[in-house]
Structures are given as structure tokens and as C-alpha cells.
Amino acid sequence: MTIRRRLTLSFLAILALFSLNLAIYFWSNLRRQATVESLRRAISAQVLIASINQNVNDLNKQVSLLSQVATDAAGGAAPAGADPAELSVFNGQIDAVSSQISELSELAEGAARTKVESFAKTYLDLGRSWKLFYSNFGVNQSKAITELAIRAEPLSGKVLREFLPELQRDEKSRVDAASANFYKVARLTDRITILIFALSSVFATAVAYSVSRYLTRGLRRLKEGAEAIGSGNLDQRIALPAKDELGDLAQGFDAMAANLSAARAELTLAHEQEKRKSEELSLTLDQLRRTQDQLIVQQKLASLGALTAGIAHEIKNPLNFVTNFAEILVDMLGDLRQDLGRAAEGVSDLLADLEQNAAKIREHGKRADSIVLGMLMHSRGQSGARQTINLNLLLAEYVKLAYHGMRAQDASFNVTIEEDYDSSIGPISAIPHDLSRVFLNVANNAFYAVHQKKLRAGDAFSPTLSVRTRNLGRSAEIRIRDNGDGIPEEIRQKVFEAFFTTKPAGQGTGLGLSMSYDIVVQEHRGEIRIESEPGRFAEFIITLPKGAGFE
Amino acid sequence: MGRLTLFLFFAVAALTSAVASAGDVAIVVRADLPADNLSFSEVRKLFTGDRQFWSSNLRVTLLIRAPAARERDMVLKTIYQMTEAQFRQYWISKVFRQEAASGPKIVYSNEMTAELVFAIPGAVAFVDASQVPKGLKVLKIDGRLPGEKGYPLH
Ligand SMILES: Nc1ncnc2c1ncn2[C@@H]1O[C@H](COP(=O)(O)OP(=O)(O)OP(=O)(O)O)[C@@H](O)[C@H]1O
Ligand SMILES: [Mg+2]
Numbered sequence: 001m002t003i004r005r006r007l008t009l010s011f012l013a014i015l016a017l018f019s020l021n022l023a024i025y026f027w028s029n030l031r032r033q034a035t036v037e038s039l040r041r042a043i044s045a046q047v048l049i050a051s052i053n054q055n056v057n058d059l060n061k062q063v064s065l066l067s068q069v070a071t072d073a074a075g076g077a078a079p080a081g082a083d084p085a086e087l088s089v090f091n092g093q094i095d096a097v098s099s100q101i102s103e104l105s106e107l108a109e110g111a112a113r114t115k116v117e118s119f120a121k122t123y124l125d126l127g128r129s130w131k132l133f134y135s136n137f138g139v140n141q142s143k144a145i146t147e148l149a150i151r152a153e154p155l156s157g158k159v160l161r162e163f164l165p166e167l168q169r170d171e172k173s174r175v176d177a178a179s180a181n182f183y184k185v186a187r188l189t190d191r192i193t194i195l196i197f198a199l200s201s202v203f204a205t206a207v208a209y210s211v212s213r214y215l216t217r218g219l220r221r222l223k224e225g226a227e228a229i230g231s232g233n234l235d236q237r238i239a240l241p242a243k244d245e246l247g248d249l250a251q252g253f254d255a256m257a258a259n260l261s262a263a264r265a266e267l268t269l270a271h272e273q274e275k276r277k278s279e280e281l282s283l284t285l286d287q288l289r290r291t292q293d294q295l296i297v298q299q300k301l302a303s304l305g306a307l308t309a310g311i312a313h314e315i316k317n318p319l320n321f322v323t324n325f326a327e328i329l330v331d332m333l334g335d336l337r338q339d340l341g342r343a344a345e346g347v348s349d350l351l352a353d354l355e356q357n358a359a360k361i362r363e364h365g366k367r368a369d370s371i372v373l374g375m376l377m378h379s380r381g382q383s384g385a386r387q388t389i390n391l392n393l394l395l396a397e398y399v400k401l402a403y404h405g406m407r408a409q410d411a412s413f414n415v416t417i418e419e420d421y422d423s424s425i426g427p428i429s430a431i432p433h434d435l436s437r438v439f440l441n442v443a444n445n446a447f448y449a450v451h452q453k454k455l456r457a458g459d460a461f462s463p464t465l466s467v468r469t470r471n472l473g474r475s476a477e478i479r480i481r482d483n484g485d486g487i488p489e490e491i492r493q494k495v496f497e498a499f500f501t502t503k504p505a506g507q508g509t510g511l512g513l514s515m516s517y518d519i520v521v522q523e524h525r526g527e528i529r530i531e532s533e534p535g536r537f538a539e540f541i542i543t544l545p546k547g548a549g550f551e
Numbered sequence: 552m553g554r555l556t557l558f559l560f561f562a563v564a565a566l567t568s569a570v571a572s573a574g575d576v577a578i579v580v581r582a583d584l585p586a587d588n589l590s591f592s593e594v595r596k597l598f599t600g601d602r603q604f605w606s607s608n609l610r611v612t613l614l615i616r617a618p619a620a621r622e623r624d625m626v627l628k629t630i631y632q633m634t635e636a637q638f639r640q641y642w643i644s645k646v647f648r649q650e651a652a653s654g655p656k657i658v659y660s661n662e663m664t665a666e667l668v669f670a671i672p673g674a675v676a677f678v679d680a681s682q683v684p685k686g687l688k689v690l691k692i693d694g695r696l697p698g699e700k701g702y703p704l705h
Contacts, residue, residue, distance in 0.1 A: 057649070064646045064653040071617050071657045072639065078617070078659045142666050145656045149612040149671045157610075157652050 002244040003215070010207045017200040024196050028189030035185045039178040045107040046171040048100055053164045055097045056123070060156045062090075063130055063148065066137065081138035090134050094127040104167075112170055119163040126155040218246035225253055234261035297514065300498045316372050323365035329358040389432045391476055391544070392421035392469055398436045399467055399480075402443035406451065413451055413463075420468040425476045429547025434519045441512035442480050442540050443467075448503070449484025449538060475526070475546055481539035486532040495530070520544070575680035575697035576625050576704040579668055579687040584609075588691040591703050597675060598630045600642075600651040605673050613655035614667055614676035622677040629704050677704075 001009075070079035082090070101123055105116045129152040136144035218240060225238035234257050240250035333355045340347060396419065406413055443465070450463035463483065470477040487495060494500045496517045501510030520528045526544040578594065580586070586605060589597070596602040603611050616623040618635060627638055642654040658664045664676045665684035675690075680697035683689055695702045 060652070061646050064651075065643060067657045068639065068642060068654055075618075141659065142663055142670070145614075145658075145667055146670045148653070149610075149656060149667075149674065153610060153612075153653050160649075160652075 003246065006211060006214070006244070010211055013207060014200075014204050017196075017203060021193070021196055021200060024189075024193055028185075028193060031185045031189055032182070035178065035182040039175070039182050041107050041109075042171060042175040042178040045104055046168070046175050048104045048107065049164065049167050049171050052097055052100050052104065053160070053168065055093070055100070056126075056156070056159055056164065059093060059097070059130065060160060063133060063152065063156075066134075067141075067145065070138065078141055079138045082134055087134060091131055094130055098123065098127060112167075112174070115163075115167065115170065119159070119167060122155060122163060123159055126152060126159055129155060215246075218242060218250075222246065222249060222253065225250070225257075229253065229257045229260070234264060297497060297517075316369065319365060319369050319372060323362060323369055326358050326362035326365055330355060330362055333358060386429055386431050386547075388427045389430050389435070391425055391428050391430070391478070392423065394432055394436060395439050395467060395469065395478060396421070398439040399443045399465070402440050402447060405444065406447040410451065413447075413454070415447060415450060415463045415465050418464065418466040420466075422469045422471045422476075424471040425469055426471075426546070428476055428544060430524060430544065431519075434523060435544075438516040438519050438542070439478075439480075441516050442542075445512065446480060446482035446484065446538070446540075450482050453484050472543065475543050478542040478544070479539055480542075481537055483537050486534040486536055486538045487530060488534045492530055492532065496528075574705060575702055576622050576677050577680040577683050577697045578675060578690045578692070578704070579664075579678050579683055580675050580690060581668055581672060582686060582688045584673070584688060586690065587688070588694055591693055594690075594692055594703075595630055598626065598655075600645055600654075603652065609673040610652075612653075612671050612674040614658045614664055614674055615655040616664070616677070617657050617659050622679060625704060626677055 067079075071077075073079065098120070101116065101120045105113060105120060108116045129147055133144045133147045133152055136147065138144075221238055221240060225236055228236035236257060237254045238250040239254065240247045242250075333351060337348065337351050337355070340351070399417065399419075403415065403417065406415075446465055447463075450465065454461055454463050466479070466481040468479045468481075470479070491500075491502075495513050497510075498514035499510040500514075501508040503510075517528055520526045520542055524544050526542060528540065528542050530538065530540055532538040578589075584605065593602070597611060598613060600613070605611060615626070627633055627635065631638055631641070633641060642651075645651045646654050656667070658667060658676065661678055661682055661684070664678055665687065668674045668676050668684075668687055678684065678687075680689075689696060692703055693701070697704065
């Protein structure tokens with residue numbers, strides 16, 4: 001039921017009660033009026049009877065005493081007849097009582113009326129008799145007296161001693177009954193009025209209470225629901241079962257909450273998508289940056305390559321001369337030893353030394369030549385020949401070479417070298433010439449780092465280099481670790497840039513790691529990365545794919 | 552108060568009572584009245600209006616002669632023991648107090664008395680004992696008729 005209908009019904013119910021009250025009021029009034037009317041009639045009748053009684057009595061007395069009085073007036077003689085005026089007054093008095101009786105008859109009801117009617121008849125006879133008496137009085141005295149004695153007196157006795165007292169009694173009881181009824185009706189109607197009023201009040205209060213209770217309950221639930229929704233709890237539902245405006249409102253609220261909740265879910269989804277997109281974007285940006293960095297490095301390398309090519313070219317000719325002449329010198333020294341024979345032992349030793357030195361010059365010349373060749377190749381972007389190699393052997397060889405190179409500079413320098421080679425790696429496909437340069441440089445850097453630390457820290461520090469390999473199945477891993485000062489986070493990426501160096505001027509070019517990166521990443525499709533804890537260690541980790549057919 | 556004074560009868564018709572002593576007053580009623588003898592006190596009650604019925608249905612109608620008649624004076628003296636004025640007063644107040652339905656009827660002659668006694672059942676009147684109309688019954692008082700010794704209305 002809608003609130004409007006509920007309120008209308010309540011209003012109508014109260015209106016009905018109000019009308020009932022009004023009806024009861026009018027009904028009471030009618031009832032009271034009826035009783036008042038009957039009371040009035042009874043009282044009127046009573047008064048009338050009293051008056052009739054009085055009048056009849058008067059007439060009777062008049063008649064009774066008339067002959068005496070008239071005789072006295074006549075001084076004992078027979079009185080003269082009544083004059084017409086007196087007669088008509090007398091008759092008028094009688095008729096007046098007659099009309100009073102007919103009036104009484106109108107007031108009487110039921111059995112009382114028949115009584116009154118028989119009374120009226122008797123009185124009519126009485127009146128007639130009295131009239132007869134009076135008209136004969138003084139004219140025919142005997143007739144008058146006879147009439148009086150025989151007819152009028154019994155009749156008047158009957159009227160005064162039977163009819164009128166009886167009627168008076170009747171009317172008195174009627175008045176009593178009417179007044180009792182009047183009070184009874186008054187009490188009854190009062191009671192009914194009060195009862196109906198009380199019932200109306202109770203009903204109206206009940207209706208008002210139930211309606212207001214219903215409304216406040218519904219509104220409270222709506223308010224609570226709205227507050228819950230307002231405070232962000234979009235799963236809150238009001239779910240008022242009522243099929244009215246409150247129910248509609250609650251449904252509206254619920255629908256709103258549902259819509260809000262859906263909208264929020266959509267928003268969250270959109271937000272997440274946005275976030276993912278932006279993450280992707282930033283990833284892409286990172287990649288782009290790295291690519292850009294690489295491009296820059298490559299550009300630098302390219303220009304360096306051109307430079308290196310020029311330098312290498314210029315150095316190669318004199319190196320050729322050195323190598324060629326050293327070779328010639330070795331040959332000539334051989335010839336000279338044959339020519340000299342085994343004559344002079346001392347010369348022979350000297351020659352042997354010369355021979356050895358020349359051979360060394362030749363060897364190193366060749367090596368320098370191959371380096372220059374490598375530089376040329378590197379600058380031209382060409383790689384050396386790919387071969388099947390034993391990784392562990394190559395690594396060990398160049399670590400040792402680097403160590404000796406270090407010792408050559410400072411003979412007092414000592415490093416503990418821990419080696420742990422995984423023999424399960426097996427052969428891998430690589431360009432050994434280039435890879436050796438990588439190992440040499442990384443090892444050199446490590447020795448340099450520990451040497452620097454040793455110089456600073458002294459005996460308390462024992463330099464250690466750890467070299468390990470590991471078989472990763474499709475690839476092999478090389479770890480070269482030193483316990484030097486490590487590489488601070490902020491320069492960890494820069495070390496792979498060409499010309500980045502922290503060494504004093506004239507000592508380092510800053511090309512070592514740049515070149516190593518190219519060799520590992522670009523030539524061998526491997527990876528090179530750094531793990532370091534500044535002040536404690538630096539570890540270079542190189543992963544190389546074993547190449548097709550070696551896995 | 553003086554003793555009874557005898558009044559003369561108003562002479563009319565032939566006398567029936569042969570031995571009526573002159574001066575006595577007879578109480579006459581209709582012959583069919585169911586009473587023959589009354590005590591004097593009963594007579595008084597009858598005439599003072601204290602007794603209004605002979606029997607349940609038969610009313611007493613008093614017939615009294617107008618003033619100046621001898622019978623009236625005699626009755627006033629012997630029965631009522633009142634003067635004329637007292638008598639009048641007595642009846643007026645009796646009627647007004649409604650102790651009596653009607654007062655005594657005044658008659659003006661013996662003939663009228665006779666006529667009315669004949670006409671009205673229950674009528675009672677006084678006549679001179681020597682002039683009692685024919686056909687009327689004379690009541691005894693204390694067992695005595697008028698003219699007999701000890702009759703009170705003498
Ligand atoms: N093991 C290491 N410990 C500490 N720092 C290192 C290590 N390896 C490389 N570095 C840092 O990386 C820089 C660049 O190394 P890179 O080999 O490219 O050039 P360089 O060694 O300085 O010069 P070059 O190799 O031409 O002699 C070094 O200057 C050094 O600061
Ligand atoms: Mg280096």
C-alpha cells in the first residue's frame with residue numbers, strides 16, 4: 001500500500017469516526033428530545049389534570065352550594081331563576097373543562113387515552129346534568145334538585161373520586177417513568193458518546209502511531225542506507241520490502257548504489273589498464289633509452305673504429321718492419337751460429353741469448369701485429385673466425401697471462417687466485433681471439449683493483465681473485481670476482497661506455513669493457529653484467545651461449 | 552343550648568299518622584329504603600354529612616327546609632345544635648374541604664319535600680309528624696316513632 005493511500009485511509013477512518021461521533025451526538029439529541037417530549041407531554045397532562053380537577057371541583061362546589069347561597073340571598077324564599085348571562089358563564093365554564101379534557105385526550109397515549117375518553121364521556125354527562133340543573137334552578141327547583149341529586153352528584157362523585165385521582169395517578173407514574181427514562185437515556189447517550197469518543201481517540205492514536213512508526217522506520221532505514229552509501233560502502237542495499245513510496249525510494253537508492261558500484265568497478269578497471277599501459281610505456285621508454293644508449297655507444301665506437309683503423313694502419317707498417325727484421329735477425333743469427341761452429345763457447349752462449357731475444361721480439365711483434373689486425377677487424381666490424389674451443393682452458397690461460405702482466409709491473413704483488421672450472425661445459429662455439437681479449441681485460445681490471453687496494457690497505461688485505469665457470473646447459477657462465485673496492489652503483493652502467501675510466505691519465509683508455517661488451521653481447525649473443533658491493537667485491541658475470549650443436 | 556323546639560307541620564293532605572303528638576318532627580324516607588330504625592347518633596351522622604351512603608350504591612340526599620320553617624329550626628336545635636349562621640358556615644366549609652360531595656338541598660314546602668323524597672332514592676327529609684305525606688316511610692329513632700314517649704325530635 002502506498003503511503004498516500006495509507007494516509008488517505010487513515011484520514012477517512014478518522015473522518016468516519018468523526019462522523020460516527022456526530023451521528024451519535026445527533027442520535028442522542030433525538031433520543032433526549034423524544035424523552036423530553038414525552039416528559040413534557042406527561043407534565044403537561046399532569047398540569048392539565050390538576051387544572052381539570054380544580055375546575056371540576058370548583059363547579060361542583062358552586063353547584064353544591066348554589067341552592068343554599070341563593071336561598072340565603074333570597075331571604076329564605078325560593079330563589080329566582082338564573083339570568084341568561086350567568087347561565088352562559090356557567091355553561092362556558094363547563095365547556096372550558098370539556099375542551100381541557102379533549103386537550104388531555106390529545107396528550108394521552110394508548111390505554112390512557114381510552115381512559116381519558118371514558119372520562120370525557122362521563123364528564124359530558126355530568127356537564128349536561130349540571131347545565132340542566134342550572135337552567136332549572138329557580139325555575140323548577142324540584143327538577144333542578146332531582147337532577148343534581150340523581151344524576152349530577154353520582155357523576156361528579158365518579159369524576160372527582162374515581163376518574164381524576166386515577167388519571168392523576170396514571171399521569172404521575174407517567175411523569176415518573178418519563179423522567180426516569182429521560183435520565184436513563186441521558187446516561188446511556190452520555191456513555192455511548194464517551195465510549196465512542198474514547199474508541200475514536202484510541203483508534204486515531206493507534207492509526208497515527210502506526211503510520212508515524214512506519215514512516216520513521218522506513219526513513220531511518222533509508223537514512224542509514226544513504227549514510228552507508230555516502231560513506232563509500234557501495235555494496236550496502238536498503239531492500240525495503242514495502243511496495244510504496246518508501247519502497248520505491250529504497251529501490252532507487254539501491255539502483256543508484258548498484259550503478260555507483262558498477263561505475264567504480266569500471267573506473268578501477270580503467271585505472272588498472274591505464275597503469276599497465278603506463279608501465280608498458282615506461283618499459284618501452286627504458287628499452288628505447290637503452291637502445292639510444294647503445295646507439296650512442298656504437299656511434300662512438302664507429303668513430304673510434306675509424307680512428308683506430310687509421311692508427312692501426314700506420315702502426316702496422318713499422319710493426320711489419322720490426323717483425324720482418326726480427327725474423328731476418330733470427331735467421332741471420334742461425335746462419336752465424338753455423339758459420340761459427342762450435343768454436344767459441346762464450347760467443348755461442350751470447351748468440352743463444354741474442355737468438356732468444358730476437359725470437360721474443362719476433363713473437364711479440366707478431367702478437368702486436370695480430371692485435372693491430374684485431375683492431376682493424378674490430379673497426380671494420382668484422383669478427384674473427386668462429387671455432388670450437390675449450391672455454392675453461394682459454395680462460396685459465398688469459399687469467400695467468402694477465403697475472404704475469406701484473407707481476408711484470410710490480411714483482412712484489414701477490415694475489416691468491418681461486419679457480420673452479422666446470423668441466424661439464426664441454427666445447428663451445430666462439431671466437432677465441434676476441435674472447436681472450438675479454439678475459440684479459442676483465443682480469444686486468446680485477447688485478448688492478450686489488451692492487452690499488454693493497455697499496456692503500458697494506459698487509460691487512462689479502463688480494464684474492466676467484467674464477468669460476470658453470471654449465472647452464474644451453475649456455476656457459478663465467479664469473480670473475482675480486483675483493484677490491486667494487487664498483488659504486490652510480491657508475492655501474494657507465495663502465496661499459498667507451499672511454500669511461502677512473503684510472504689516472506695515461507694509464508687507461510676506458511675502452512676495455514666497451515670492447516668486451518661488444519664482443520660478448522654482439523659477437524657471441526651472450527650477456528655481461530656486474531654484481532658488486534662497493535668496498536668489498538666486484539664480480540663480472542659473462543654468459544655465453546654454447547652455439548648451435550653444442551648444447 | 553336550648554332543648555328541641557317543636558315546629559308546626561305545614562298542613563296539606565290527609566294525615567296517615569293518627570296518633571301523632573303535635574309538634575314532633577318525623578324523619579321521612581322513601582318506602583323502599585332499607586332502613587327503619589336509626590339511633591340518634593346515626594341520625595346526627597346522617598344530617599352532619601358524616602354518613603353519605605345508605606348502602607354502597609345508595610347516596611344520602613339531605614333535604615332541608617329553607618330558613619324560617621319550623622322543621623328547620625327544630626332540626627338545627629336538636630340535631631345540629633347550631634345557629635343559622637353556624638349551620639351555613641358548617642356546610643360551606645364542609646363542601647370546600649371536600650368532606651362532603653354536596654350540601655343539603657333546600658326545599659321550600661312540604662309538597663316539594665314529598666315530591667323530592669319520592670323522586671330521589673336515598674333522600675331523607677323532615678316533616679311535621681302530623682303532616683307526613685302518604686307513601687313515605689317514617690324512621691324510628693332509637694326505636695321510637697314520633698309522638699311516642701322519648702322521641703328526640705320533640
Ligand atoms: N674489477 C674492477 N674493480 C674496480 N673497478 C673496475 C673493475 N673493472 C673495471 N673497473 C672500472 O671500470 C673502468 C673501465 O674499465 P676499462 O677496462 O674499460 O678501462 P680501463 O681499465 O680503465 O682502461 P684500459 O682497459 O684501457 O686499461 C675502470 O677505469 C675501472 O674504474
Ligand atoms: Mg681495463
